[in-house]
Amino acid sequence: MEVLSxxxxxxxxxxxxxxxxxxxxxxxWGTVVGVLPGIxxxxxxxxxxxxxxxxxxxxxxxxxxxxxxxxxYGGSTTSILMNIPGESASVVTCIDGYQMARKxxxxxxxxxxxxxxWVGGTLSIVGLMFLAPFLANVAxxxxxxxxxxxxxxxxxxxxxxxKGSFFKTVPMILLGLLIGTIGMDPLxxxxxxxxxxxxxxxxxxxxPVAMGAFGIGEILVSTEESLVRFVSKVxxxxxxxxxxxxxxxxxxVFRGTGLGFLIGLLPGSAHVLSSFVSYTLExxxxxxxxxxxxxxxxxxxxxxxxNNAASESAMIPFLGLGIPTGPAPAVMMIALLIHxxxxxxxxxxxxxxVFWGLIASMYIGNVILIILNLPLxxxxxxxxxxxxxxxxxxxxxxxxxxxYSVNSSVVELVILLFFGVLGYIFRKLDFDIAPFxxxxxxxxxxxxxFRQSLMRSAGSxxxxxxxxxxxxxxxxxxxxxxxxxxxxxxxxxxxxxxxxEEGE
Amino acid sequence: xxxxVRLVSIxxxxxxVMVTGSFAADYPTKPITLINPQAPGxxxxxxxxxFAPLAEKMLGQPVVVINKTGAxxxxxxxxxxxxxxxxxTLTVGSVNIPxxxxxxxxxxxxPPFTRHDFVCIGxxxxxxxxxxxxxxxxxxxxxxxxxxxxxxxxQLAFSSGGxxxxxxxxxxxxxxxxxxxxxxxxxxxxxxSLTAIVGKQVDFxxxxxxxxxxxxxxxxxxxxxxxxAKRLKSAPNIPSTKELGIDAEYYGWVGILxxxxxxxxxxxxxxxxxxxxxxxxxxxxxxxxAGDEVYFLNGEELAKYMDAExxxxxxxxAEMVKETPK
Amino acid sequence: xxxERGGSLIxxxxxxxxxxxxxxxxxGRWNQPGPAVFxxxxxxxxxxxxxxxxxxxxxxxxxxxxxxxxxxxxxxxxPIQIVALTAAFILTFDSLGYLLAAMLYLFVxxxxxxxxxxxxxxxxxxxxxxxxxxxxxxxxxTSLPKGFLPL
Numbered sequence: 001m002e003v004l005s006x007x008x009x010x011x012x013x014x015x016x017x018x019x020x021x022x023x024x025x026x027x028x029w030g031t032v033v034g035v036l037p038g039i040x041x042x043x044x045x046x047x048x049x050x051x052x053x054x055x056x057x058x059x060x061x062x063x064x065x066x067x068x069x070x071x072x073y074g075g076s077t078t079s080i081l082m083n084i085p086g087e088s089a090s091v092v093t094c095i096d097g098y099q100m101a102r103k104x105x106x107x108x109x110x111x112x113x114x115x116x117x118w119v120g121g122t123l124s125i126v127g128l129m130f131l132a133p134f135l136a137n138v139a140x141x142x143x144x145x146x147x148x149x150x151x152x153x154x155x156x157x158x159x160x161x162x163k164g165s166f167f168k169t170v171p172m173i174l175l176g177l178l179i180g181t182i183g184m185d186p187l188x189x190x191x192x193x194x195x196x197x198x199x200x201x202x203x204x205x206x207x208p209v210a211m212g213a214f215g216i217g218e219i220l221v222s223t224e225e226s227l228v229r230f231v232s233k234v235x236x237x238x239x240x241x242x243x244x245x246x247x248x249x250x251x252x253v254f255r256g257t258g259l260g261f262l263i264g265l266l267p268g269s270a271h272v273l274s275s276f277v278s279y280t281l282e283x284x285x286x287x288x289x290x291x292x293x294x295x296x297x298x299x300x301x302x303x304x305x306x307n308n309a310a311s312e313s314a315m316i317p318f319l320g321l322g323i324p325t326g327p328a329p330a331v332m333m334i335a336l337l338i339h340x341x342x343x344x345x346x347x348x349x350x351x352x353x354v355f356w357g358l359i360a361s362m363y364i365g366n367v368i369l370i371i372l373n374l375p376l377x378x379x380x381x382x383x384x385x386x387x388x389x390x391x392x393x394x395x396x397x398x399x400x401x402x403x404y405s406v407n408s409s410v411v412e413l414v415i416l417l418f419f420g421v422l423g424y425i426f427r428k429l430d431f432d433i434a435p436f437x438x439x440x441x442x443x444x445x446x447x448x449x450f451r452q453s454l455m456r457s458a459g460s461x462x463x464x465x466x467x468x469x470x471x472x473x474x475x476x477x478x479x480x481x482x483x484x485x486x487x488x489x490x491x492x493x494x495x496x497x498x499x500x501e502e503g504e
Numbered sequence: 505x506x507x508x509v510r511l512v513s514i515x516x517x518x519x520x521v522m523v524t525g526s527f528a529a530d531y532p533t534k535p536i537t538l539i540n541p542q543a544p545g546x547x548x549x550x551x552x553x554x555f556a557p558l559a560e561k562m563l564g565q566p567v568v569v570i571n572k573t574g575a576x577x578x579x580x581x582x583x584x585x586x587x588x589x590x591x592x593t594l595t596v597g598s599v600n601i602p603x604x605x606x607x608x609x610x611x612x613x614x615p616p617f618t619r620h621d622f623v624c625i626g627x628x629x630x631x632x633x634x635x636x637x638x639x640x641x642x643x644x645x646x647x648x649x650x651x652x653x654x655x656x657x658x659q660l661a662f663s664s665g666g667x668x669x670x671x672x673x674x675x676x677x678x679x680x681x682x683x684x685x686x687x688x689x690x691x692x693x694x695x696x697s698l699t700a701i702v703g704k705q706v707d708f709x710x711x712x713x714x715x716x717x718x719x720x721x722x723x724x725x726x727x728x729x730x731x732x733a734k735r736l737k738s739a740p741n742i743p744s745t746k747e748l749g750i751d752a753e754y755y756g757w758v759g760i761l762x763x764x765x766x767x768x769x770x771x772x773x774x775x776x777x778x779x780x781x782x783x784x785x786x787x788x789x790x791x792x793x794a795g796d797e798v799y800f801l802n803g804e805e806l807a808k809y810m811d812a813e814x815x816x817x818x819x820x821x822a823e824m825v826k827e828t829p830k
Numbered sequence: 831x832x833x834e835r836g837g838s839l840i841x842x843x844x845x846x847x848x849x850x851x852x853x854x855x856x857x858g859r860w861n862q863p864g865p866a867v868f869x870x871x872x873x874x875x876x877x878x879x880x881x882x883x884x885x886x887x888x889x890x891x892x893x894x895x896x897x898x899x900x901x902x903x904x905x906x907x908x909p910i911q912i913v914a915l916t917a918a919f920i921l922t923f924d925s926l927g928y929l930l931a932a933m934l935y936l937f938v939x940x941x942x943x944x945x946x947x948x949x950x951x952x953x954x955x956x957x958x959x960x961x962x963x964x965x966x967x968x969x970x971x972t973s974l975p976k977g978f979l980p981l
Contacts, residue, residue, distance in 0.1 A: 049553065140703035144689075168834075171841045171879045178848050178872045185865035187690050188858075189576070189607060189667050192865055193851055198582055198616060202574025216916075220909040223943070267696060321702065322718045323695050330543065330695065334553050337794050345722025389944035393936050394958050396916065401928070401966050401974070407572075413920045421913060422840075429837045447868045448692070455689045456661050456706065459861030687861075 003130055010356025014364055019062050022055070023361050026063035027368045030070020031376070034086050035078055036402060041071035041087070043406075045331045049338075057339035058354050062361040064335050065315075068328050069121060069362075072271075072311050073369050076113040076304050077380055081106055082395060084215035088206050088441055089271040089307035092161075092279045094214055095434055096292060096299030103295050108241035110377040112249050112297055113304040114370055120257045120305035121366045124312035127261050128319075129359055133348060135313075136320025139265040144456065145464050147266070148449035149473035151442060154273055156480045157280040158439060162293075162432030166488040169435050172426075176439030177446075179204060186444075187451055199411035206441055207406055208416040211399045213433045216416065217423025219392050245297045252282050252302035260309030265317065267325040271310040276438055278306035312362065319355065321345050531591055531770050535566040538760070539587075540596045541580025543573045546694055547670075547712055551628040551758050552596045554790040558781045569596070576666045578604055578616060585617035589765035591774065597622065597761035599670050602810050603817060607668045610821040619810055620764065623771055624803035626778045627759030628787075629796050632732030633674040633710045634742065636701060636725040641708075646729040646748055649708070653684035660707040661687040663700035668821075671697055674731045674754035675710040676820060678745065681752035701725055712756060713738060717795035738795050757799075759806060775803050834883050842880025848873030911943055928967070928974035933959035 013019065026048075033044035044067045052060035075086030080097035093113065100109040127135075142150075155173065162169035182193040183203030194200040241249075256278045263274040282302040283292045292299050317325045322344035324330035333343050341351055348355045403416050423433055457463035465471050538556060542548040549571070556567040572580035577600045584595025601619060608615035635646065643649040653660050664672035667690045679686050689706055691697045694715050701709040702724045709725075713736060719725045720739075730736055732753045733746045745752045760778060762771060781787055782800045791798050801809065848869050858864025915938055923931035933955045940951035967974045 140699055143703055143705035174872050174876050175844055178869060181869045186692050188865050190855060190865045201579050223908040323699050334550050337550055338554055340793055342718055344718025345724050393939035397932055397962055401962055405966055417916050431837055451863045452689050454863055
């Protein structure tokens with residue numbers, strides 16, 4: 001088959017000493033970048049572009065791509081061990097991952113995350129390899145109405161993300177949506193809720209909120225009683241997952257791959273979407289869904305696989321059409337241009353050695369990453385053996401300086417602290433923070449998709465029903481919504497009767 | 505003893521002269537930052553990142569591009585305007601900056617900065633835009649399209665990369681010059697705007713050669729015309745609006761700006777270096793590979809161009825504002 | 831006050847804030863929805879949730895979270911300390927310079943909250959403060975404020 005022979009050539013390109021070395025450097029740097037709060041894959045890639053000038057195009061893009069998915073691997077480490085999401089796709093991993101760490105299963109969680117990421121990444125590349133041009137054309141058909149419909153479902157799924165009932169999660173989502181509107185409205189240029197503070201023009205970033213609510217909030221909660229008790233709790237019994245854990249994670253990993261691959265094709269924050277859709281899917285399918293949130297391995301395996309699969313398939317519109325769908329593929333596009341390679345629909349056919357070399361290096365990169373990450377699991381877990389009394393001030397400082405390093409803004413530090421306190425209060429009141437943050441990230445896209453659709457159709461709502469995809473998705477979301485309310489209401493009818501009468 | 509004093513006084517005088525007059529000779533002594541107010545991967549990014557390493561060779565100090573995005577370029581623009589005027593923080597400017605400023609003024613809001621907070625160093629490119637439609641659209645020429653638009657006023661829609669941005673205004677200028685009424689659907693950035701037209705979410709769009717030509721070659725979009733006075737070297741088969749009788753032209757310039765109080769010797773040196781790099785083969789090759797054309801406009805001429813354009817843009821905005829619901 | 835009631839206050843507050851500020855924004859028309867639509871509807875929903883929970887919270891007698899005023903203070907004093915110290919860091923680190931402020935911040939945390947002895951706290955503070963300064967400032971080339979020291 002032609003694909004396989006091309007792949008073989010690709011491997012010949014990729015397996016040169018220099019390219020493997022570059023891939024390794026990229027993956028290593030990507031992992032570091034992913035683990036560190038604040039610096040994301042984007043900054044990591046841009047920092048290294050000048051270093052690529054002496055290289056040929058293939059080598060350069062191999063290294064930069066390595067950074068990109070290396071960061072995906074690294075982001076889950078801090079989520080699991082410290083409840084601080086390294087980047088937006090890892091928010092969901094915090095929920096069960098951190099609980100697993102507290103129960104002493106942190107090593108296992110890290111292992112499963114790495115393993116799931118590898119499977120998801122590799123299988124996604126296989127899909128990419130065969131289907132890139134075709135899928136790029138399909139992805140493009142997803143316009144504002146379809147996007148809106150999909151996100152509507154996503155938001156309803158978000159409601160079942162939390163430990164509490166649907167009703168308790170909804171106001172958190174609403175709050176997240178509201179906070180997401182802060183900043184300049186991209187469709188009219190009006191400033192919303194900024195009160196003249198220029199740091200807010202672009203809205204409240206993910207990093208200060210996530211690090212605040214998760215990181216600082218968690219530290220504040222832990223320091224409540226006394227500091228001594230935390231030390232004894234962190235005892236990692238084994239680094240490897242147990243048999244049941246491995247067995248339980250097969251299903252989520254494969255489902256996560258499929259889900260992540262498909263969702264990654266969509267523009268925008270696809271890997272965030274894929275991680276929490278996977279989580280809710282696993283929760284639905286589990287025999288004991290109420291255990292989700294207390295450290296179920298499926299809650300780590302599914303999302304981590306999905307977000308890696310999504311980050312690979314997010315390259316498809318870029319490779320197939322030359323249109324980058326996110327900042328990271330965009331920067332890679334520039335790197336290519338600087339090296340004289342022109343991305344575009346003809347990229348695959350005109351520059352096969354770069355394309356296939358890249359594909360081959362993706363496989364290699366995933367292998368390198370899993371080799372890198374497994375021993376690192378031991379390293380990171382040992383890091384946690386450091387007494388909490390030493391650890392937490394350092395974590396606080398890193399949260400502060402990490403946030404500052406993104407935009408050099410003191411306002412963001414204030415936001416960090418504010419959400420730290422808010423996160424703490426929410427924890428005490430038993431509200432889930434994850435849906436709040438996810439709503440904040442995806443909210444603006446939902447709003448924009450809605451308004452763009454209406455702008456296109458001159459105010460007519462029929463645009464949502466003209467498209468078969470949008471129509472089906474909206475119908476699905478209505479069903480889901482009704483079902484959610486039904487399930488929330490039925491078992492606990494007594495205490496929620498009033499809510500039915502007054503609220504909804 | 506006397507000679508000693510004389511020597512010392514000569515040395516002191518010499519060093520004083522050197523210090524005051526050596527601004528330009530010394531500069532740069534530390535790395536230079538180029539703020540790009542646009543997202544990575546965009547038009548500005550490509551040109552800035554192609555420029556940076558070449559400028560580095562000439563200046564002897566690292567030239568680093570950082571992205572400071574937000575609010576259609578306002579965040580980065582503001583940072584650039586308020587930077588220390590020592591020549592170490594420059595801004596990658598584009599026509600978006602005066603556009604954004606005029607928009608604020610027209611809407612009765614005080615802009616966070618104005619173009620008079622900057623001094624212009626020069627431009628990389630001054631490219632016109634293409635009018636593009638989906639490849640299977642029934643229009644063979646621009647005239648067909650205009651006829652269709654006139655038959656269905658207010659029904660055809662176009663995508664842009666952002667409100668009052670460099671892919672929105674040319675479309676508005678064209679629509680008014682051709683006498684058609686069309687609707688505007690803003691997207692966030694050149695990429696999504698192009699995805700929209702490729703995916704047929706809108707009826708037409710307007711975008712720059714660097715992003716558009718690859719799609720044209722791959723038969724994903726069909727160009728109908730160039731909004732400008734002349735045809736482009738890289739697309740000689742595509743007529744310009746002027747030659748088709750439509751009085752519309754718009755050039756999305758991309759260049760470098762510095763804070764207005766930057767000392768003249770430094771500004772002159774930067775202009776000199778920029779001219780050499782931009783007209784040098786290495787830079788031209790990268791830009792032409794991307795499908796664009798290099799066009800270096802000196803800083804002073806750029807300032808005059810901006811002044812002339814701002815009058816036109818203010819008038820355009822006044823009309824647009826009248827049509828927007830409040 | 832029950833947990834739900836506490837939460838309801840936050841939602842109500844956010845809803846009212848959103849209401850006040852989004853009403854000032856343009857609403858637009860059906861074919862061009864303005865920036866006010868989304869925040870306004872969200873704020874209204876939040877207010878509804880907030881009020882209904884607040885009212886409902888009256889009926890449920892939840893177990894009290896705290897054990898008298900003394901217990902209250904003892905439990906929350908550490909978080910309050912941390913928040914106060916972090917606020918102090920944020921306010922001063924621009925003028926003091928990152929290196930100094932970080933070391934000071936860590937030092938006070940180690941000394942008062944972690945209850946280390948003076949010299950241990952100092953040593954740890956210097957080590958981690960300088961380490962972070964080196965890593966973020968030099969390796970990652972972040973621009974950290976210099977304060978009045980020439981560092």
